[in-house]
Amino acid sequence: MTSSTAHRILAPVAAVALTLGGIALLELPSGPASAVTRAVHASQSAEPERERIALSRMEGVSHQSAAVTNAQRRAVLDYWTQERMAAARPITGLVGDALAITGPGDADGSDTDHQAAPRADSTGEVWSAGGLVTRTTGKVYLTMNGRDFTCSASVVEAENRSTVVTAGHCAKDGTGSWARNWTFVPGYRDGKSPYGRYTARDMLVSPRWSREADDSYDIAMVVLNTDSGQTVQDRVGAQRISFSAWSDQQAREGRQVYTFGYPAASPFDGRLLHYCSGRTSPDTGGTTANGVRCRMTQGSSGGPWFTAFDPKTGRGTVSSVVSFKYADDRGTQYGPRLGEEARRLYEGAERL
Numbered sequence: 001m002t003s004s005t006a007h008r009i010l011a012p013v014a015a016v017a018l019t020l021g022g023i024a025l026l027e028l029p030s031g032p033a034s035a036v037t038r039a040v041h042a043s044q045s046a047e048p049e050r051e052r053i054a055l056s057r058m059e060g061v062s063h064q065s066a067a068v069t070n071a072q073r074r075a076v077l078d079y080w081t082q083e084r085m086a087a088a089r090p091i092t093g094l095v096g097d098a099l100a101i102t103g104p105g106d107a108d109g110s111d112t113d114h115q116a117a118p119r120a121d122s123t124g125e126v127w128s129a130g131g132l133v134t135r136t137t138g139k140v141y142l143t144m145n146g147r148d149f150t151c152s153a154s155v156v157e158a159e160n161r162s163t164v165v166t167a168g169h170c171a172k173d174g175t176g177s178w179a180r181n182w183t184f185v186p187g188y189r190d191g192k193s194p195y196g197r198y199t200a201r202d203m204l205v206s207p208r209w210s211r212e213a214d215d216s217y218d219i220a221m222v223v224l225n226t227d228s229g230q231t232v233q234d235r236v237g238a239q240r241i242s243f244s245a246w247s248d249q250q251a252r253e254g255r256q257v258y259t260f261g262y263p264a265a266s267p268f269d270g271r272l273l274h275y276c277s278g279r280t281s282p283d284t285g286g287t288t289a290n291g292v293r294c295r296m297t298q299g300s301s302g303g304p305w306f307t308a309f310d311p312k313t314g315r316g317t318v319s320s321v322v323s324f325k326y327a328d329d330r331g332t333q334y335g336p337r338l339g340e341e342a343r344r345l346y347e348g349a350e351r352l
Contacts, residue, residue: 058204058351060341061205061348062205062206064171064178064202064204066182066199076181076182076183077183077199080197084141085141088141089147090150090263090270090297090301118277120277122275122276123293123295124263124268127273131311131313132239132315133314134189135195135237136155136304138164138184138186138187139188141181143181144179148181151299152301152302152304153166153222153304154303154304154318155239156318157233157238157239157240161231162198162201164221164222165220165302165338166219166301167323168220170301171205172203172205174213175211186198187236189273195232196227198227198232200222200224201225202352203221203222206219206342208341216287216336217336217341218321218336219338221345221346222349223349239304240316243340245317245320246290246337246338246339251280254280257278257280257320258276259277259320259333261300262274262303263299265297276293276294276296278293279292280292289320289337290334290335291332300333301323303321303322305319306318318338
C-alpha cells in the first residue's frame, strides 16, 4: 500500500510546501538546469543499443542509464565542483524548512565530532567507532528537476563489484523525473573524498515506485562506473545484503537494527556519518515499512539499515534503507523491507 505522501517529510523532492491543517501539499520545482547539466542530459539521451536490449529483458524493473560514455562520466565529475557540492541541499530540505523540522531534544544532534562507544539505542549520534561501515557508507550528490541535492547510500556485495543500494527517491522522484549527475562518495567525511568519487552508470527502481510512488518500495540499486579503473567494492569493500530479513512475524516482533546516513537538515549539517539503533516496530500508516526511533533528518535518505550488525567491525547485513518520516512523528524513521522486489532490482543491477 502507499502511505499518504502529504505526511512524509524525508521522501521525494519538493520545492514548495503549503501547510493546511498540518498536511504538507508539495509542488515540484521546475527551474532550469545548468549548462553542464543540460549537456549531460543530452548525452545521456543517446542510450547505447545494448543497454536498451538488456533493459527490455528485465521484468519487474524500471531502469535508467546514466553516465555511460567517458565523456558523460567526465561531464558529471566536472559538474560537481566544491562550490556545488557545498551548496547541494538534503533531498526535500526545502520542505523541511517550511515544516520547521526541529523540535525538543534536537539541539544535541549537531555534527560534533566526539568519541563515544556505540550504543544499542542511539537516536542520531556521530558514528566514531570506525570499521567497514565508515568506508562502505557514502554521501550521494544528485540533480533532480534542475536542483542539486544530497542523499546517502551503501556498497553491497555483488558480482559486478559496483552496486550500491539507496532509497528510490534518491534515484527517481516517484512518478516524476530520474536523477542526473548521480555521484557516490564512499567514506565521505567533512568535505573530503578519501576513496574517490564514483558516477552512476545505471539506476534501477521498482515499477511500484516509478509508477505509484509506493513507499513500501522506496528502494533503488545503482551501478557505478569505476574510478581510475578500480571498482568501488575493490576499493572500499562491501556489506552483505539480505532479501529475507523481514518475515511477517519478525516485522511484528521487531528486530534490532543500526541505521546510518549523512543527515544535513538542521540541526545536522551533513559533515559526518551518524547512526541510530534500536528495536523496530511496524508502520501503522499504510505501508509495510518498519520504524525505529531516530532524529536523523533529510540527507540521511538512502542510508543503510543493518540487521546482524557488529559494532566492533562495522560489518552487518543491509536489510532496508532510510526512507521517510511522518510530519506528526519526527522522532521515528521508516525503512521499507528488502524483499522479492528488491531482489529483482539487485539481480538486474548485477547484469549491467
